[in-house]
Amino acid sequence: MSETKSIMIVGVGGQGTLLASRILGSALLSLGHDVKLSEVHGMSQRGGSVVTYVKYGDKVYSPIVDRGEADYILSFERLEAARWLGWLKKGGELIVNDQRINPMPVITGAAQYPDGVLEKIRALGANMLDVDALSLALEAGSSKAVNVVLIGVLASMMDISEDVWMRALEDNVKPKFLEMNKKAFALGYAAGKR
Amino acid sequence: MKQLLLGNAAVARGLYEAGCRFVSAYPGTPSTEISEQAALYDEIYAEWAPNEKVAMEAAIGAAFGGARSFCAMKHVGLNVAADPLFTASYTGVNAGMLIAVADDPGMHSSQNEQDSRHYAEAAKLPMVEPADSAECLEFTKIAYEISEQFDTPVILRTCTRVAHSQSLVELSERKEPELRPFEKNPRKYVMMPGNAIGRHVVVEERQAKLLEYAETTPLNRVEMGDTSIGFITSGTAYQYLREVFPNASILKLGFVNPLPVKLIQDFAAKVDRLIVCEELDPFIENHCRAIGVKVDGGKDIFGLQGELSQSRVAQRMGLEAKPAVDFSEAVPARPPVLCPGCPHRGLFYTLHKLGVTVFGDIGCYTLGALPPLAAVDTTVCMGASISGMHGFNTVRGGESAKNTVSVTGDSTFMHSGITSLIDLVYNNGSSTAIILDNSITGMTGHQQNPTTGKTLKGTPAPAVSIERLCEAIGVKAENIRVVDPYALKELEQVVREELAKDEPSVIIARRPCALLPEVKPQPALVVDTDKCVGCKMCMKIGCPAISVNDGKCAIDPTLCVGCDLCIQMCRPGAIGKTQEV
Structure with missing residues (x-):
């Protein structure tokens, strides 16, 4: 019996974390796993901190991932990586999009955006890969493809074949954006392998 | 073939x-997608009702009319629909009727x-509670059987983690x-006192039969394992328990009202230590105590507030927490904000600037309460803004109506x-x-x-004219003003003018949501x-795209949608469109 694996996708409402989790979910489903995804809708989607959970294995019970449980955390923004660091399992992998989006308390001056977030995370001993997903997304054709670039990075660390990922993309993105998203995925995959 | 489906x-x-042929609902997180997904089936008529009470009444009518019917709402929506709920319990149904409520x-x-x-419990209606998507599908179908077998509406209760989690389902x-034919039957369908007295007897008889059903229904499931500890649970709490205690004995209740008696007593007798694990109130726990079952732990362990999770269950049961390394310093909170380009932003900036008291309501614009806009002073429930303001201004008198608005x-x-x-x-406010x-x-x-x-199905529909409706209510035409909330100067002028009047006014701040595809x-x-002098005036509108970099304002091009509000704020004229600067 294989152990349940846990993945978290964290970011800022509006960054497309939901689509990323759905692509991941359909790839895992096609491999015959039991899969659960937990999403956040409603008020948090309006620019707040958002998190989706993806779990798979022979039998998954809880749909959520708790502190110290995530095998992978895919963070769409630096500060969110810091926020959710405690959810990473010992030996888990953290992938961070090196993008800064100021939360409102920082904009109003009520709080400071910490300096050197990535260096500090690394100093804590976490396995971390940082990627400039926004540049890669723009290279693929749209800043909106940050989510698919990051799924590409995650894919480079998981033992799932390319055709499974391509089918998952086809099932979840609109046909007119498919080619752009395939390019975004490939750029992310290459960045992860570097 | 198995599919991943959202609980909803x-x-x-x-x-x-x-x-099911008829769906009526008012949107409310986390229940909304049930109706949106149901609307995709050609065989199901599906509509948005103006509110939950109307949705439930429409579903009652459809069930009287002989078709399986459905209505959905969030937990607070059921408060709005409580009036028809309690009396539909008396009338019963004709074809099956299901009410989904999402806590x-x-x-x-x-x-x-x-x-x-x-x-x-209060309305004496059966309630089922699924714990994942497969049960959402299965329990929905079984609920219609219960509804028709016992001639009663049935409530399906979910929570955020069931409604908004995807898991595997098998389709049929x-x-x-x-x-079904509708046969006139005033004693059953006309709830005036003489008839309702008779129907209350039917309700109590039905309760007794439902209790018998609760003892044997497959919706309640005993999973015997290690008998040193036994849990009684339902819904998402079951998933957390199973993850933490794979070998424990569990009585998983899928039929949560009325709760079984003998089934619980028998289970309790087989385990050394009995724990009730449920989110929110001690509903199952109180029932256990009422029927004389000794409970060794419940709310004293798990608490009354918030969600459970596997680690909360584990820690409160005395197990060790998993090792975790937190970030080395405080991480600033990231509360939700009004989106870049949100038409509400200009209005809340203006209300904050004028320093008025603002009675708020439920929607994205509740976010106008957060800094730096910090304009909203009260939020209670759907519709409470105008009525709350009316009560407030009536008792405070004097200039209160000239310094208070509702949104x-x-x-x-x-x-x-x-x-x-x-x-x-009507009351001369x-x-x-x-x-x-x-x-x-x-x-x-x-x-x-x-x-x-437009309707839920996307078909064209007559649109209510807010202006003409307000006029019909009795607001004078000259006191009904339509203004674009992007036009800050005009907006402020209109608010000042209407506040100064000794008559009721309605200001319609009209501009489509910035996220609409059109x-x-x-x-x-x-x-x-x-040109930027670092005055930070542009920061006062609380736009997430604007921040200060080295004393000068900076706009994030991935967030900005070019709404021009900050251009109106900038006195030195430092903000412009690409081609102008």
């Missing part, structure tokens, strides 16, 4: 497979965390029940703001009500409403750092 989509699939423990997107199970074909969204105005405005106008018309129901994710000219984002604005 699985309920919708259950409606389809059970042959929100932890308040991801709600103003309270009430426990809907109390409604089932639709079974299409015949439309209500278009959908919320249709929901229950209209009757509040009638209260104000002089307050100023602002209606934020962004042409959609925003917070729940863009649902049509009676003002938008609203095309404009090119991002740019800052001329030579």
Whole structure:
């Protein structure tokens, strides 16, 4: 019996974390796993901190991932990586999009955006890969493809074949954006392998 | 073939497979997607009602009319629909009727965390509670059987983690029940005292039969394992327990009202230590105590507030927490904000600037309470803005009506703001009500409403004219003003003028939600750092795209949609469109 694996996708409402989790979910489903995804809708989607959970294995019970449980955390923004660091399992992998989006308390001056977030995370001993997903997304054709670039990075660390990922993309993105998203995925995959 | 479905989509699939023909709902997180998904099936008529009470009454009528019917709402929506709920329990149904209610423990997107199970008990209605998507589908179908077997509406209760989690389901074909004949039967359907007295007897007899059903239904399941500890649980709490205690004995209740007696007593007798694990109120726990079952732990362990999770269950049961390394310093919070380009931003900036008291309501615009806009002073429930302001101004008298406004969204105005405005106008109030018309129901994710000219199915519909409706209520035409909230100067002028009047006024701040597909984002604005003097006036509108970099304002091009609001704030003229700077 294989152990349940846990993945978290964290970011800022509006960054497309939901689509990323759905692509991941359909790839895992096609491999015959039991899969659960937990999403956040409603008020948090309006620019707040958002998190989706993806779990798979022979039998998954809880749909959520708790502190110290995530095998992978895919963070769409630096500060969110810091926020959710405690959810990473010992030996888990953290992938961070090196993008800064100021939360409102920082904009109003009520709080400071910490300096050197990535260096500090690394100093804590976490396995971390940082990627400039926004540049890669723009290279693929749209800043909106940050989510698919990051799924590409995650894919480079998981033992799932390319055709499974391509089918998952086809099932979840609109046909007119498919080619752009395939390019975004490939750029992310290459960045992860570097 | 197995499919991954959202809990809400699985309920919708259950409606389809059970042959449901009629769906009516008002959107509310986390229940909204049930109706949106049901609307995708051609065989199901599905509509947005103006509010939950109307939705439930329409579903009652459809069930009387012989078709399997459905209505959905969030937990607080059931408060709105409580009136028909209690009496539909007396009338019973004809064809099956299901009411879905989605609770929100932890308040991801709600103003309270009430426990809907109390409604089932108080209204004497059966309630089922699924724990994942497969059960959402299955329990929906079984609920219609229960409804028709016992002649009663049935409540299906979910929570955020069931409604908004995806898990595997197996699909089946639709079974299409015949439309049942409607036979006139005033003793059953006309609830005046003489008839209702008789129906109450029927309700109590039905309760006794439902209790028998609760003892044997497969919705309640005993999973015997290690008998040193036994848990009684339901819904999502079951998943957390199973993850933490794979070998424990568990009585998983899927039929949560009325709760079984003998089944619980028998289970309790087989285990050394009995723990009740449930989110929110001690509903199952109190029942256990009432029937004389010794409970060794319940709310004293798990608490009354918020959500459970596997680690909360583990830690409160005395198990060690998993090792975790936190970030080395405090991480600033990231509360939700009004989106870049949000038409509400200009209004809240203006209200904050004028220093007025603002009675708020439920929707995206509740976010106008957060700094730096910090304009909203009260939020209670759907529709409470105008009526609350009326009471406030009436008791405070004097200049209060000249310094107080209410803010209500278009959908919320249709929901229950209209009757509040009638209260104000009919009783000779002089307050100023602002209606934020962004042409959609925003917070729940863009649902049509009676003002938008489209139905849930996407077909064209007559659009309610807010202006003409307010006029018909009795607001004078010259006191009904329509203004674009992007035009800051004009907006401020209009608010000042209407506040000064000794008559009731309505200001309609009208501009479509910036996230609607038909609203095309404009090119991002740019800052001329030579002209920027670092006055931070542009920061006062609380736009997430604007921040200060080395003393000068900076605009994030990936967030900015070019709404021009900050251009109006910038006195030195440092912000402009790309080609102008």
